[in-house]
Amino acid sequence: MSSPEQFYEQLQQIFSNRNNQILEFEIIPPAFGSLLQDGNSIGIGKKPLAQAFIIARQKFFRGGSLAGDAGTEVGSAEAESGVRNGALGDRFSDDRAIATEVMLLFDCEYLTACNWRKRRLTALIESESSMSVPQEERDRRLIELLQTERTLMATYLCSRLHRHTKSPTLWHHRFWVLNQLIKIQYGNCTGNATIPEAMRCLLEDELNVVLRAAELHPRNYYAFSYMRQLHAILSRHLDKVGSLVGDDPTGGSSALARWMIDQCQRWCLAEPQDISGWSFLLYLLDAASSEDAQRNTVSRVLQFALHVGWEGESLWTFIDLAARKFPVLETLQSFGLLESDIGNGKPSRKGAPIATSLLPKGWRAWSTRAKSLWSSHQVRGDA
Numbered sequence: 001m002s003s004p005e006q007f008y009e010q011l012q013q014i015f016s017n018r019n020n021q022i023l024e025f026e027i028i029p030p031a032f033g034s035l036l037q038d039g040n041s042i043g044i045g046k047k048p049l050a051q052a053f054i055i056a057r058q059k060f061f062r063g064g065s066l067a068g069d070a071g072t073e074v075g076s077a078e079a080e081s082g083v084r085n086g087a088l089g090d091r092f093s094d095d096r097a098i099a100t101e102v103m104l105l106f107d108c109e110y111l112t113a114c115n116w117r118k119r120r121l122t123a124l125i126e127s128e129s130s131m132s133v134p135q136e137e138r139d140r141r142l143i144e145l146l147q148t149e150r151t152l153m154a155t156y157l158c159s160r161l162h163r164h165t166k167s168p169t170l171w172h173h174r175f176w177v178l179n180q181l182i183k184i185q186y187g188n189c190t191g192n193a194t195i196p197e198a199m200r201c202l203l204e205d206e207l208n209v210v211l212r213a214a215e216l217h218p219r220n221y222y223a224f225s226y227m228r229q230l231h232a233i234l235s236r237h238l239d240k241v242g243s244l245v246g247d248d249p250t251g252g253s254s255a256l257a258r259w260m261i262d263q264c265q266r267w268c269l270a271e272p273q274d275i276s277g278w279s280f281l282l283y284l285l286d287a288a289s290s291e292d293a294q295r296n297t298v299s300r301v302l303q304f305a306l307h308v309g310w311e312g313e314s315l316w317t318f319i320d321l322a323a324r325k326f327p328v329l330e331t332l333q334s335f336g337l338l339e340s341d342i343g344n345g346k347p348s349r350k351g352a353p354i355a356t357s358l359l360p361k362g363w364r365a366w367s368t369r370a371k372s373l374w375s376s377h378q379v380r381g382d383a
Helices: 004-016 047-062 076-084 094-108 112-130 137-158 168-186 196-215 222-239 252-268 275-286 291-308 313-325 330-333 353-357 363-377
Strands: 024-030 034-040 042-045
Touching: 004 034, 004 094, 024 112, 024 137, 042 047, 042 196, 047 094, 094 112, 094 137, 112 137, 112 168, 137 168, 137 196, 168 196, 168 222, 196 222, 196 252, 196 275, 222 252, 222 275, 252 275, 275 291, 275 313, 291 313, 291 330, 291 363, 313 330, 313 363
Parallel strands: 024 042
Antiparallel strands: 034 042
């Protein structure tokens, strides 16, 4: 059996050799040993991890004064050497960085470790900015640093650990990292025709992380709140190149939201009991400002619900809210969930007041109407 020091060294080796890969950690029973590794999947024992945390904490606080980390001046030669080696002297050494990674693996709410990593990245960004190198080269280095932190956060948030997937500290730190990354990548890039597609790829990558975390931890409001914040930031940057998103008068916010609707809808149908996902889908439909997208999404959700006989609260709450918020009354009528005289005339985007007053009261009433359709054999089996 490995000693705590040996186990810490094994974790240190794993994090040091990560090479921007996203790892997946999982707690294993004591009978399986301290550590098992199969590619990027790693099983760790709970007790050895706690012991490694104690060692990591000792190494971290022996590394230097926390108060001086952010305020001490660094000479340009030392800074350049430090950045190239991934460190800034003893205060921001790689050993202390690895120690914080082990600390956060055990305790995802360790604010001191997260704040130190922010200070380290800030010092690296400031050091690179002071160097006499071409801006393109400087930006490339900074993007590499931030991408390393981004994949580290994905490692925590997408691992099968008890609290990490729903940690407000980790989601806030990831948002800070993405904010710095967006500023560097898109802050001064107006007129570049590749920006919209690059933003779309970034958004899809982040949505994959959010949906994976939400899958591991149901009702993960922290994850979806992070996605709302990221959508708002990217929308502001995309508006600067609005002419490059098809001259869409609704702006970058609508374009980004439409890109996410299909993927989010598929996830919601795979996890129909998760109200946090349905709430986010409502947010996207509202931000997309597309009546076609709203009708098509509600139609596909109803096809699923009526085909499988779904009675759960979350899905029918989504239908109830969508019926009151979007012009989908004709879609609901086509499925037999509304009387034919409801919604006559063209409803407004928020739903005509007369029509919405005649809608079923609450999700249970919608579910009851669906049951009456099933019992009377009015629901066809095709999806």
